[in-house]
Amino acid sequence: MFQLIACNLACLMIAALYYSWRDVYLHRKKREQLQERVAYMLWVAAARAA
Numbered sequence: 001m002f003q004l005i006a007c008n009l010a011c012l013m014i015a016a017l018y019y020s021w022r023d024v025y026l027h028r029k030k031r032e033q034l035q036e037r038v039a040y041m042l043w044v045a046a047a048r049a050a
Helices: 002-049
Strands: none
Touching: none
Protein backbone atom coordinates (compact mmCIF):
# COMPACT_ATOMS: atom_id res chain seq x y z
CA MET A 1 0.00 0.00 0.00
CA PHE A 2 2.77 2.43 0.92
CA GLN A 3 4.58 1.68 -2.35
CA LEU A 4 1.48 2.59 -4.33
CA ILE A 5 1.12 5.90 -2.49
CA ALA A 6 4.82 6.67 -2.90
CA CYS A 7 4.66 5.94 -6.63
CA ASN A 8 1.59 8.15 -7.07
CA LEU A 9 3.21 10.99 -5.11
CA ALA A 10 6.37 10.70 -7.20
CA CYS A 11 4.34 10.88 -10.42
CA LEU A 12 2.41 13.87 -9.09
CA MET A 13 5.62 15.71 -8.18
CA ILE A 14 7.17 15.02 -11.60
CA ALA A 15 4.04 16.30 -13.34
CA ALA A 16 3.92 19.41 -11.13
CA LEU A 17 7.58 20.20 -11.79
CA TYR A 18 7.13 19.72 -15.54
CA TYR A 19 4.03 21.92 -15.78
CA SER A 20 5.66 24.63 -13.66
CA TRP A 21 8.75 24.60 -15.90
CA ARG A 22 6.59 24.66 -19.03
CA ASP A 23 4.58 27.67 -17.83
CA VAL A 24 7.75 29.63 -17.11
CA TYR A 25 9.30 28.59 -20.45
CA LEU A 26 6.25 29.57 -22.49
CA HIS A 27 5.91 32.91 -20.67
CA ARG A 28 9.58 33.69 -21.33
CA LYS A 29 9.26 32.65 -24.99
CA LYS A 30 6.22 34.90 -25.51
CA ARG A 31 8.03 37.84 -23.88
CA GLU A 32 11.09 37.35 -26.11
CA GLN A 33 8.90 37.18 -29.21
CA LEU A 34 7.15 40.40 -28.18
CA GLN A 35 10.49 42.14 -27.64
CA GLU A 36 11.68 41.03 -31.09
CA ARG A 37 8.50 42.34 -32.72
CA VAL A 38 8.78 45.71 -30.96
CA ALA A 39 12.45 45.99 -31.93
CA TYR A 40 11.59 45.24 -35.57
CA MET A 41 8.75 47.75 -35.52
CA LEU A 42 11.09 50.45 -34.19
CA TRP A 43 13.75 49.51 -36.75
CA VAL A 44 11.24 49.81 -39.63
CA ALA A 45 9.97 53.15 -38.29
CA ALA A 46 13.52 54.50 -37.99
CA ALA A 47 14.38 53.31 -41.52
CA ARG A 48 11.36 55.13 -42.95
CA ALA A 49 12.19 58.32 -41.08
CA ALA A 50 15.79 58.34 -42.29
